[in-house]
Amino acid sequence: MSLDAFLEPESRQEAKPIDPALQAKLDQVTERLQSAWQKYGEALTFANSLGAEDALLTGLIAEQQPEIAQFVLDTGRLPEETLTLLDQVRSRWPQISLQVFYPDAEQLQDFVNREGVNAFYRSQELRKACCGLRKLEPLKRALQGKKAWITGLRREQSVTRDQLQYSQWDAGNGLQKLSPLYDWSEAEVWQAIKALKLPYNALHDQGYPSIGCAPCTRAVQPGADPRSGRWWWENPETRECGLHK
Template identity: 65%
Template sequence: MSDVLTPQLEEKIAQAVSLLQQAESQYQGNLVLANSLGAEDMVLADLLAQHLPGIGQFVLDTGRLPEETLTLLAKFSERYPQLKVDVYYPDATAVEGFVRDHGINAFYESQALRKACCGVRKLEPLKRALAGRAAWITGLRREQSVTRDAVELSEWDAANGLQKLNPLADWTLAEIWAYIKHFDVPYNALHDQHYPSIGCAPCTRSITVGEDVRAGRWWWENPENRECGLHAAASSSIPLRTSR
């Protein structure tokens, strides 16, 4: 992929920075980036490092992340010492209970058990990470999957009760990688092994040419159901207001 910043991409970068600056002003810093350490979130982290280092970030360590993801987390602090990143872990007692009752890899058995595992390892820590926040920032893009094709730049997150900002909603995958290459942004080594979307190790596989970028996530389920619950569909588009 090209590392050239086309005029169109430069315009999208400016739009993303403007959205984030407006949000920081409106919410008086009470917003945070949910950083999965995927390619999109590394672009957002780099944008914050360059323009808005005061906006905090958090990472959800589910306890089943690939080694490559943890390696990137270690590199992150070295590359961006000016950024504050909090790491949230699942409640150990809840994880022990789930594994005791259902088994270590129960998520393969049914969608209900898979979502229950996501609930313990991701959703409960997310609620703690978002507690008291007015807005959060994500790397969602419309191009990623059928479950995300209606993502807006700014929308109300009814499930979590706060505004959700998706500055890269209209970016293409090629533009994500052009940015990464141009600014030499660190990224997960698994991306070079055909893992465009990376979650927990047992729930992520590489994809083949022509497959959807999220085909490697929960591949045993139907595409329209491949979400963990972090990004509930019950959102409504609400324009970002300008602070006065």
Template identity: 50%
Template sequence: MNETEFAVLVEKTRETLQRVAEQFAPAVFASSLAAEDMVLTDMILRDKLDIGIFTLETGRLHAETLGVLDRIKDTYGYEVALYRPQPEAVDGYVRQNGLNAFYDSVELRKECCRIRKVEPLNRALQGQRAWVTGQRRAQSATRAELHVQEHDEAHGMEKFNPLADWSEEDVWHYIRSKGVPYNPLHDRGYPSIGCEPCTRAIQPGEDVRAGRWWWEQPESKECGLHVVDGKLVRIKSAATV
């Protein structure tokens, strides 16, 4: 992609975010603090868009990931909202199954994700008309049919994936050309970053999400944020853009 094509891609993404802010308020951006999410954070805050930004502080994140929160505050003067799991739910899971029971089965892993991520997400989305994610089609097989705009029936609102068309190269070209802060784990072989015990660096040639829940089969590798009733749901497209 040449610079002209890249500029068009960036402008198209900015227009999507502007449309979310203008036509779907109140709206929020669910940031994992990864590279893709820093691109959207930069666009939202540079353009002063009325889109709130939050992250799910699961209690098991890398120190480097939490450090991104300070870098956002230092760079943009913005404090990302934090949503944490219910302490009693975490305590009950650990008491019944053990701290790292997610290694034992897909069911126990998904239950941990439900407690630490899905339930807090549901709270974060209450009262919103739309939410934004940093998902890209090229990230994994489970996201191959991703659309820029989808109707999220589970939450009763519109869902936007403004970077659906972006490649990993596009993401890093934006970050480096704009001087956007990012998680230093990306420089250590972590293209996709989740909770510390569930994320490893990848090897050359591996899928970008190979380091997430690496002990599972590829088709199960979603945390539940984009899953309904335990199954991956491809939300019906509401637009062809």
């Protein structure tokens, strides 16, 4: 994998060689993506959350295996910065197939009329119901007919993910879940993003290591649990939306 593939022509002359250790990890991820495509073909899809890990995977897929389809779940409450990145991705890599899935309008309207716009603050039950409507139901549609999906999950992201493996059976959705960056550190992810000059969510520069819906995400202090800004009013053990059980 050549660095030149990622850079605009005017940037190639000033590009510095990638650290050999990082290059080896990038090559390993590329091999995982290529092997996944060879095994699953069009039955493979990439769930692009537009976070840091997915910024890296987006670049690798776009330049090395653009045949892998991607999808984004637009919950209707995404930050402006996330939507801006979505436009940047489409502009930079027009060769990729990227589909946006939205919540069922009627179901969401009924929920909001019944419980209120910000019902998720009142109880964990209502928060999970909101996540179910805005994320899980659209996810089911996005994964329909697929045999495997790619995620940007990493072991060190949270206590709920410390046993993560590269390939695991997703019983809830009935297909294989692949996490090519499962053994990467946050520092390695950012080293790669910077080296490859990839676009990323501007909120990451404002203290947001993990980004979800705007009302359910806040900045965290340096060194804090990366996901402590997600649903911060709940216990750490419950801070999952249900996409990754």
